[in-house]
Amino acid sequence: MSVRINSDKRVVIALGGNALGDTPEEQIQRVREVGPKLLDLIGQGNEIIITHGNGPQVGMIQKAFTYAHQVNDGIPMMDLPECGAMSQGYIGYHLQQAIGVALHKAYKRWHVASVITQTEVDSEDPAFRNPTKPIGAFLTKDQAEEEMAKHPDQKFVEDSGRGWRRVVASPIPRKIVEAPSILNLLNDEFIVVCSGGGGVPVVRDFSDKGAYKGVAAVIDKDLGGELLAEDCLADVLILLTAVDHVALNFGKPDQIDLEDLSVEDAERYIAEGQFGKGSMEPKVMAGVKFAKSRSGRVCIIGSLDKAADAIAGKSGTRIHA
Numbered sequence: 001m002s003v004r005i006n007s008d009k010r011v012v013i014a015l016g017g018n019a020l021g022d023t024p025e026e027q028i029q030r031v032r033e034v035g036p037k038l039l040d041l042i043g044q045g046n047e048i049i050i051t052h053g054n055g056p057q058v059g060m061i062q063k064a065f066t067y068a069h070q071v072n073d074g075i076p077m078m079d080l081p082e083c084g085a086m087s088q089g090y091i092g093y094h095l096q097q098a099i100g101v102a103l104h105k106a107y108k109r110w111h112v113a114s115v116i117t118q119t120e121v122d123s124e125d126p127a128f129r130n131p132t133k134p135i136g137a138f139l140t141k142d143q144a145e146e147e148m149a150k151h152p153d154q155k156f157v158e159d160s161g162r163g164w165r166r167v168v169a170s171p172i173p174r175k176i177v178e179a180p181s182i183l184n185l186l187n188d189e190f191i192v193v194c195s196g197g198g199g200v201p202v203v204r205d206f207s208d209k210g211a212y213k214g215v216a217a218v219i220d221k222d223l224g225g226e227l228l229a230e231d232c233l234a235d236v237l238i239l240l241t242a243v244d245h246v247a248l249n250f251g252k253p254d255q256i257d258l259e260d261l262s263v264e265d266a267e268r269y270i271a272e273g274q275f276g277k278g279s280m281e282p283k284v285m286a287g288v289k290f291a292k293s294r295s296g297r298v299c300i301i302g303s304l305d306k307a308a309d310a311i312a313g314k315s316g317t318r319i320h321a
């Protein structure tokens with residue numbers, strides 16, 4: 001069965017943090033390439049909402065503050081929620097530039113805005129006791145062991161055959177605090193960049209009525225993107241990353257790239273442990289949740305490089321009910 005996007009759909013597009021490069025120069029280059037592809041979708045009559053990962057970036061920002069504090073204690077340490085908010089600003093700024101210029105060229109308008117987004121999580125989420133979300137750069141095993149010796153509170157694990165990375169708590173996103181602002185901007189025909197890194201994780205602050213406070217965690221942006229897609233009543237969720245397809249036996253000689261995946265098969269493969277924890281598994285879980293949430297909803301997982309092909313049904317993996 002082949003499922004295609006028709007025009008006149010509301011589409012949430014999530015860009016993977018690992019696909020955005022490692023430096024500001026690489027990031028602006030990558031998002032400049034993506035800008036016109038996103039515009040193609042608008043040209044076909046679709047409404048788009050953009051979200052993005054922040055794993056490498058939030059780790060880089062916190063590491064920079066930690067290092068700066070070590071050499072000059074006048075520079076403060078920076079907690080993860082603040083680093084998450086900074087990563088939303090840094091990535092949102094580049095996306096606004098790239099999408100804004102593409103919009104201006106095509107439609108003579110600059111209707112794109114980023115919303116610093118907070119996402120409520122459960123303070124009792126078991127994820128706080130079991131860190132699984134990889135952040136920061138990929139290290140060798142020796143480098144990871146050196147980091148763990150220097151920072152005994154930090155845990156590092158091997159990430160999908162790509163190297164060792166620090167892992168932090170990643171609670172389930174429950175509620176997008178800024179959802180009303182996002183919906184207002186959509187109604188005013190803005191392209192909205194929001195829920196970056198799944199949103200800054202916050203919990204209710206019961207000492208101050210109505211207030212929220214940040215918690216040391218990084219939400220999975222695919223699960224955050226799925227919540228965003230449901231809250232915005234989207235028809236399609238597109239998760240763009242560094243690989244063209246979801247695969248079985250990933251990285252092995254008998255790897256099988258999947259083009260079409262029913263929710264039943266996806267759930268079976270998740271149970272078999274086919275997808276990398278903290279990398280591909282949350283994407284497939286997000287796709288399954290979205291496809292099950294309402295009849296006709298489709299999730300596409302594909303590569304940033306082949307975004308147009310993925311959207312046209314010529315590349316990527318489609319998860320559907």
Ligand SMILES: Nc1ncnc2c1ncn2[C@@H]1O[C@H](COP(=O)(O)OP(=O)(O)O)[C@@H](O)[C@H]1O
Pocket residue numbers: 015016017018019053055160162240241242243245246247248249250274275276278279280281
């Ligand atoms: N079964 C699988 N099929 C495809 N890719 C997989 C699989 N398991 C793990 N991966 C890895 O997951 C990566 C995508 O996750 P990640 O890099 O965390 O995403 P993001 O681009 O959102 O940061 C792929 O680039 C690939 O290296």
Ligand SMILES: NC(=O)OP(=O)(O)O
Pocket residue numbers: 015016017018052053054055056134196197198218219220221222
């Ligand atoms: N927050 C998050 O999931 O980021 P990545 O997509 O970069 O892993």
